[in-house]
Amino acid sequence: MDSLxxxxxxxxxxxxxxxxxxxxFLLDTIGDYVVSDVMGFGTTVDEKITGLEGFKKLLEDQQEQSRGIAIxxxxxxIHQRIFANENAAYFSHDFIITIKTESDENVLPLRFSTVFEYLDQNWKLVHWHGSQAVDSEGDTWHRNELVKKNEALQKLVDEKTADLIQKNAELKQAILTLKETQTQLLQQEKLASLGQLTAGIAHEIKNPLNFVNNFSELSQDFIDEIAEELEKLQDSSEKENIQELLEDVKSNLGKIRHHGSRADSIVKSMLMHSRGGSGTVEPTDLNALIKEYSNLAFHGMRASPNPINVEIHLDLDENLGLITLNAxxxxxxVLNLIKNAFDAMRDKISMVGSNYKAKLEIRTKNLTNRVLVVVEDNGPGVPEDIRDKLLMPFFTTKKGTEGTGLGLSITHDIIKSHLGTLEIESTVGVFTRFTIELPINKT
Structure with a gap:
């Protein structure tokens, strides 16, 4: 590269x-060094920037947040590379940010990656990516935040315990009930903390995953450009060898992107598993919902790479009325249970052949103060020794990379949030039946 x-x-x-x-920094000058359609990802999922104005807004927010704080x-x-006839460049930097407040001083380690392109006689930023260290030895910022949260939680537990100890001896039975309730609350708090931890880990995994996926795609584009330039050269055995190697590299990048996308889908499932419900709880026509989403699941399966023929029978109670739930x-x-049934029946077809006719039945019934929903298939069934594990997060009976093990766990959590119950019955080689009971009038 020439010196200029x-x-x-x-x-x-x-x-x-x-x-x-x-x-x-004078934000009005960023257009001299950043392209108008710049794209980037910050250290959190909401920091996705697509455009110069968005990038400028992020920097303005950053300046505002740091005003008055000693940083x-x-x-x-740590790494740099020059690509594409010296017209593209990649850099990776480590940042150690020291934030000093009146009470303490914290350290936050970050990594910042940038891609530049030589345009109009100047270098301009076209892509950037920030990532945040997890459980780093030098990350005192997050460690101190965790200590503060633990201290607050311990103080709350101490206060609750002190309140219980001060109760009158005549209220022993009431105290016993309160202790049982406290145990349940602590368990729920642990589950909630686990959900928050899962979400935090998933967010952090998503950052390097975005980096892997984005730069594997960018590298494939570079290889295509190299291949185009090679076509201009005279044919030779060396040229053929280079072309074959480039194809191998491009194929490997495709596999990286495929499995990166696979990992990304698992991270999204983890985030979905840890989040709370965001929809509205309102009176809903449950029969209509089942009709709509069973039809959607069927056509989605038929459009998949491995469709099967399934006979679907709906036996829906016309007297069901409106059910209060989060539609x-x-x-x-509904989608998770039907999709699992389709996957199971597809496996049975591969085991027993074309003589097997796949059938799925969905029933609803009004039980006066509760509503019954049954999803039953005539697939391979579930062995008794793993039946209790089906609702555990990350447990799956699917082979290879076909399942994340979160579908039934999410299903169970949603049903519990509606104050409902889920039961599983099965006979190996004959059927599997999922039975849901929901209250009609929730308080």
Whole structure:
């Protein structure tokens, strides 16, 4: 690379780093070093930037949040590469951010990756990605936050325990009831904390996953450009060898992206498993919901790479009326149970051949103060020794990378949130039946 071009690249890189670590950078000048359709990902899922104005807004927010706080930045270059006839460049920096407040001083380690392209006689930022360290030895910021939360929780537990000890001896039975309730609350708190931890881990995994997926796709584009340039060269055995190697590299990148997308879908399932319901609880026509989503599940299966023929029978009680529930969440229950049934019956077809006729039956029934929903298939059934594990997170009977083991766990959580119950009955080789009972009038 000639010295002028190298100097311009160094200047553009320094300007972009200055944007991220100083609060006095002139934001009106970022168009000189950033393309109008810049895309980037911050350290949280809501920091997805697509465009110069979005990037400018992120920097403005960052300046506003850091105003009045003593912050020091130390950066170090850990990797760089120049691509595509010296017209594209990649850099990766480690940041050590020291945040000093009146009470303490915390350290937050980050990693910042950038991609530049040489356009109109200048280098401009086209993509960036920030990631945040997890459980790092130097990450005192998150460690101190966790300590504060644990202290607050311990104080709350101590206060609750002190209240119980002070109760009158004549209320022993009431105290016993309260202790049982406290045990349940603590268990729920543990589950809630686990959900928050799962969500936090999933968010952090998603950052490097985005990096892997984005740059595998970018690298495939570079290989296509190299292949186009090779076509201009005279044919030779060396050229053929290079083309074969490029095809192998491109194939490997495709596999990286495929499995990266697979991992991304698992992370999304983890996030879905840890989040609370966001829909509205309202009177719902449950029969209509079952008709709509069973039809959706069927046509989705028929459009998949491995469709099967299934006879679906709906036996829906016309006297069911409106049921108070979260239709958005409960539709996932219907889809998960039907999709599992389709997968099971597909496995049975592969085991016993074409003589087997796959059948799925969905029934509803009004039980006066409760409603019954039954989803039954004539698939391979579930062995008794694993039946109790079906509702556990990440447990799956599917082979390889076909399942995440979260579908039935999410289904069970949604049903419990509706104050309902889920029972599983099965005979190996004959049928599997999922029975749901929901209260008609929830308080």
């Amino acid at each position: 071009k190298e100097k311009l690249l160094s200047e553009a890189l320094q300007k972009v780093l200055d944007m991220t670590v100083t609060d006095d 020091r930045f130390n950066t170090s270059l 958005e969440d409960f539709s996932r229950v």
